[in-house]
Amino acid sequence: MSQPSSPDDEHYESLAVKAVDGQLSAEERAELDALLAQSSERAAELEDFLSIKETTDAMTQRILTTARIEPPRVGRGARWIQRSSFLALLFGALLLCGYGTYHLFVDPELPPVVKLATLVGMSGLFALFSYALTVRLRATGKDPYQEIDR
């Protein structure tokens, strides 16, 4: 991609961009007219830019005719239900895991290898949960506009 060769070119580029986007002031309009009067190449280029904009505007309108835009379906009540359900599920799972693990360890008939496997498995689950929680807490308070939300 070529870079502007001079401040004049940069100025023209800025004016041309604004002209296509309909954001020229009267003063800038006069400046651009003066620049275009000196260069038929630039005048042709700007005409083509405007033609492209006209076409993309028509394409946009065509797409918008198919739009059925409604407010989001998830309301505050639904979000509260989601969060409380998640917390209830999490709490229940932790309670069951803890209860089951305790009974496994106090059962004298179970071989030590089963107890060891249970201990390792529970440790892994706890580590994964802690990691997920840490990542979530670290994300809190960061600039949401820089975060990739999925």
Next chain:
Amino acid sequence: MRAAVLCTMGEGIEEQLGEAMRRGYVAAYRWLRHPDQASDACQEAAARVLAHRGRFDSERPLYPWFYRILKNHCFDRLKAKKRFVGAEVEIADPKGTVEAEAVVVERQLAVRRGIEALEPPLREIIELRHFQEASYEEIAMILDIPAGTVMSRLYRARRALRAVLLSDPDGSGAALAGPRPHGDKA
């Protein structure tokens, strides 16, 4: 005809969200190529924004955040369904249409091919400015580039698109036809 912007959820972020959904719909449609899927994607992105409304900075525009979420969601959908982005349903086949309409359609097809031929950074800035009406400030935030770079990149993108259209063997510059007085109203 523009789609009506529904702002029935109250003030503040909800009102901005209605406008963001309208603009985002165009982006989603151009990625997913299907009106229902585009609507669903906008719904999903809006729901995620509302779910994290506590993180919304009222001093900054909402659209860059909404766009980022929407883009990721749409790309996830495309990956999941392994759909080809170029599968087009938005523009009618010029064959069988009346002559004037056929010219318009040919022009739109040429511009679409031209945009798809651009390098990704140039293509994205064209999409943002031309199809989503993103302001220069919003473009700078979305692309994470200085505000001053937006103008020069936009100019380069338009220039590159013009070059592609001039060399388009199918369109033969048809998308650039039609002399008009230059003006500040596009």
